[in-house]
Amino acid sequence: MKGHYRNHPLWFAFLLHRLSGLGLALFLPAHFYVLGMAIRSPEALDGFLHWTDMPIVKIAEFGLVFLLAVHFFGGLRLLALEFLPWPAPHKTLAAGAVAGAFLVSGVFFLNAV
Template sequence: MSAPPRPYRRNALWIAAMVHRVSGIGLALFLPLHFLALGLSLQGAARLDSFLRWTDIPLIKLAEGGLVFLLGVHFLGGLRVLFVENFDWRVNQFRVATAAGGAAAMLAFAFLIRVL
């Protein structure tokens, strides 16, 4: 026998909270790669230049656009959580969550246009 559906999982704000958590995990997975790049800069210019040439691959540029999206979503989702927890603000949460996702997507798109 399956469990009854949970109506709160159909809520857009639940989805926004889940996107915030997943973006945090994605950023945490990226962090070791960032530290690797910083470490290569300490090993000399030739090692860093080799790594930076690798990052010119279009697939890597696309992944960087995804990273910008994750940063935007996580930042704006965090602001939404701060407002929810510290103010009596319940009326326009759905609109703000939708706007935050749209703003993050536009930011990532602008980044991709600039780097590709």
């Protein structure tokens, strides 16, 4: 029965939290590059900002906000695991964290379009 824990819903919550953290860590260098572009070359920043009006970039922004929200709510779940007594329905709270992340990123996406 090696690996049977991987079928547990909270293992997927663990995996999603780790993957969202990795995605955010990969995004940070690009974010810092664009911030540096604002200082070094405002004209290049204007061209980049024009590029960000493309629909595929808006969808990618949705994904980024979703990763941020998933990571945030997953972190709150972990803090609750550490500091609060837990009742039996862990799966409901983990699903609620993903639903909250989807809600936050969906609202951002609808305002960004």
